[in-house]
Amino acid sequence: MARGNRDDILEEDKKRKVNKAGIKSFLEIFRFVRPYKGYLIVGLISLALSALATLGFPLLAGKLVDAADNKAGGYSINQVTIALMGILLLNAIFAFLRIRTFANVSEKSLRDIRVALYDKLVHLSIPFFEERRVGELTSRITSDVQQLQDVLSFTLAEFLRQAITLVVGILLLLVFYPKLTLFMLATFPIIVIGAIIFGRYIRKLSKKTQDSLAYANTIVMETLQGVHTVKAYTNEMYETTRYSNALAKVIQNALNGAKYRGLLVSFIIFVVLGGIVGVIWYAATLYSQRIITAGDLISFTLFTGFVGASVAGLGEIYSQLQKTIGASERIRELLAQENEQTTFPEKETLKQVGDIVFSNVHFSYPTRPDIEVLKGITIQIRNGQKIALVGHSGSGKSTITSLLLRYYQPSTGNISVSGIDIEAIELKELRKHIGIVPQDVLLFGGSIAENISYGKPLATLDEIKDAARKANALEFIEKFPEGFNTVVGERGVKLSGGQRQRIAIARAILKDPEILILDEATSSLDAESERLVQEALDELMKDRTTIIIAHRLATIRKVDYIYVIGDGHIQEQGTHDDLSEMENGIYSNLLRLQFEIS
Numbered sequence: 001m002a003r004g005n006r007d008d009i010l011e012e013d014k015k016r017k018v019n020k021a022g023i024k025s026f027l028e029i030f031r032f033v034r035p036y037k038g039y040l041i042v043g044l045i046s047l048a049l050s051a052l053a054t055l056g057f058p059l060l061a062g063k064l065v066d067a068a069d070n071k072a073g074g075y076s077i078n079q080v081t082i083a084l085m086g087i088l089l090l091n092a093i094f095a096f097l098r099i100r101t102f103a104n105v106s107e108k109s110l111r112d113i114r115v116a117l118y119d120k121l122v123h124l125s126i127p128f129f130e131e132r133r134v135g136e137l138t139s140r141i142t143s144d145v146q147q148l149q150d151v152l153s154f155t156l157a158e159f160l161r162q163a164i165t166l167v168v169g170i171l172l173l174l175v176f177y178p179k180l181t182l183f184m185l186a187t188f189p190i191i192v193i194g195a196i197i198f199g200r201y202i203r204k205l206s207k208k209t210q211d212s213l214a215y216a217n218t219i220v221m222e223t224l225q226g227v228h229t230v231k232a233y234t235n236e237m238y239e240t241t242r243y244s245n246a247l248a249k250v251i252q253n254a255l256n257g258a259k260y261r262g263l264l265v266s267f268i269i270f271v272v273l274g275g276i277v278g279v280i281w282y283a284a285t286l287y288s289q290r291i292i293t294a295g296d297l298i299s300f301t302l303f304t305g306f307v308g309a310s311v312a313g314l315g316e317i318y319s320q321l322q323k324t325i326g327a328s329e330r331i332r333e334l335l336a337q338e339n340e341q342t343t344f345p346e347k348e349t350l351k352q353v354g355d356i357v358f359s360n361v362h363f364s365y366p367t368r369p370d371i372e373v374l375k376g377i378t379i380q381i382r383n384g385q386k387i388a389l390v391g392h393s394g395s396g397k398s399t400i401t402s403l404l405l406r407y408y409q410p411s412t413g414n415i416s417v418s419g420i421d422i423e424a425i426e427l428k429e430l431r432k433h434i435g436i437v438p439q440d441v442l443l444f445g446g447s448i449a450e451n452i453s454y455g456k457p458l459a460t461l462d463e464i465k466d467a468a469r470k471a472n473a474l475e476f477i478e479k480f481p482e483g484f485n486t487v488v489g490e491r492g493v494k495l496s497g498g499q500r501q502r503i504a505i506a507r508a509i510l511k512d513p514e515i516l517i518l519d520e521a522t523s524s525l526d527a528e529s530e531r532l533v534q535e536a537l538d539e540l541m542k543d544r545t546t547i548i549i550a551h552r553l554a555t556i557r558k559v560d561y562i563y564v565i566g567d568g569h570i571q572e573q574g575t576h577d578d579l580s581e582m583e584n585g586i587y588s589n590l591l592r593l594q595f596e597i598s
């Protein structure tokens with residue numbers, strides 16, 4: 001996925017207002033937390049108690065100093081120290097409880113969100129995926145959920161803790177030291193306004209740095225992915241220069257940012273700490289006039305520190321919440337998508353598979369509604385018949401099979417199986433009866449046995465072996481030291497094209513569907529593999545209604561009927577013999593061409 005896209009989303013999040021609608025969508029995601037609300041309540045209570053206990057600390061620390069001056073209302077140093085230790089102990093216990101229970105809530109509810117999202121994703125229709133990027137969707141399950149996790153496990157607790165500290169802290173301060181507190185609060189606006197202005201500027205600059213870094217990283221990614229090309233063109237120097245130029249931009253932006261960060265720190269040191277000095281100066285004056293005690297001075301200073309820290313903390317939390325609301329809106333949007341489902345309210349079951357009929361089917365892809373790919377296709381396939389779709393690349397052959405699988409709906413016209421409109425058939429029912437051997441065989445990262453049994457997850461090993469034998473795959477599988485347990489895919493054995501095809505054929509044999517869609521691979525195999533695959537296909541096609549997207553003469557010859565597709569129409573149809581005898585026919589020309597090539 002383009003890196004810029006994700007950054008745009010993040011940038012949008014920053015601008016997102018924490019408004020009613022946003023909070024509503026955040027709360028909606030909260031329904032995933034509901035099953036664990038017992039834990040949440042325990043967590044929240046521990047949190048409140050630990051925040052309050054923390055606030056007892058400045059009070060008692062002050063009292064400790066006063067106790068030294070015998071001004072602590074008769075309490076001794078030891079008594080106050082024991083009380084302080086008691087508070088620390090309580091704080092420690094509540095903190096543990098809080099972290100443990102919040103983790104429980106967040107981990108479990110996030111697992112539920114992930115599962116719900118994944119379940120939603122796999123149930124969505126194919127057009128949905130064509131309108132979106134895979135990277136965008138995976139980032140829902142990864143980054144967006146991670147964002148929620150941060151909030152549930154940490155930010156939420158932190159927000160409540162800081163809010164309690166701020167409100168209770170200021171209340172206590174006002175009760176105990178009204179004058180001093182008012183003086184302190186008067187310095188707040190300058191600090192807050194200053195921090196906001198600088199903060200904005202710095203964020204902008206750091207976004208620029210991030211962008212330029214992202215660009216530099218793209219160069220690394222591209223060149224590493226295409227390292228063969230880089231070497232073949234001996235462009236190592238060129239790429240290094242490109243990379244170092246990009247890095248120069250990064251440095252420029254980063255240094256610019258550092259300038260403002262430096263200014264912010266100077267501002268904080270001078271104004272913020274200056275403000276604190278002012279407050280302490282005032283407190284010290286009051287102390288020197290014996291209006292307050294030394295303990296008061298310490299309590300007050302500590303309190304002020306706590307309150308100040310919670311103000312700073314809340315600012316950070318606000319920007320976290322902005323991001324979370326963005327994330328939860330995106331998650332909610334995805335969860336609200338409609339699953340792919342049967343169009344008719346009365347679903348029909350497909351007990352017996354009979355004839356397949358396409359009646360005057362017109363179709364445009366949802367992503368390109370202005371281009372009609374199929375322009376009135378009528379096809380009849382009798383039960384058990386084998387037909388071939390032939391035609392040049394892009395003529396619409398695969399589209400015809402996608403419509404039978406109901407990945408898409410025809411714009412007009414309809415498709416029926418055994419006389420029932422496929423849109424009335426329960427989707428699962430329909431697809432249960434169809435097996436497919438695609439051009440590009442996708443093997444999942446797992447064992448060979450698992451890959452074959454993808455067509456029938458509960459199959460026994462004997463059934464899997466039997467399917468492999470029929471698919472001419474047994475021999476090569478058993479040559480692997482780990483046989484059927486050999487792991488294939490990215491981190492396993494790499495299978496050759498012909499071997500992969502035979503695994504896919506075994507998969508289809510095991511599924512044993514009444515209808516078979518065969519998308520013949522265009523890439524040619526060597527003669528021996530070709531023979532093995534062809535034999536396996538013959539075995540697979542036996543007694544099944546078969547639609548073959550055919551590229552090879554050997555296959556086409558064996559079918560009962562051929563449709564030549566061109567420009568969204570059926571241009572010719574008939575048996576191999578009929579069509580090959582047609583003078584100047586498309587099929588007969590095609591035959592001649594293939595014959596000449598071979």
Ligand SMILES: Nc1ncnc2c1ncn2[C@@H]1O[C@H](COP(=O)(O)OP(=O)(O)OP(=O)(O)O)[C@@H](O)[C@H]1O
Pocket residue numbers: 130365367368373391392393394395396397398399400
């Ligand atoms: N998912 C899609 N979204 C939009 N257009 C598509 C999509 N898939 C295919 N098309 C377009 O529809 C037309 C028919 O494509 P289709 O894949 O059915 O052709 P084909 O005859 O199977 O070709 P090939 O033999 O190369 O596989 C093409 O012009 C193609 O660009």
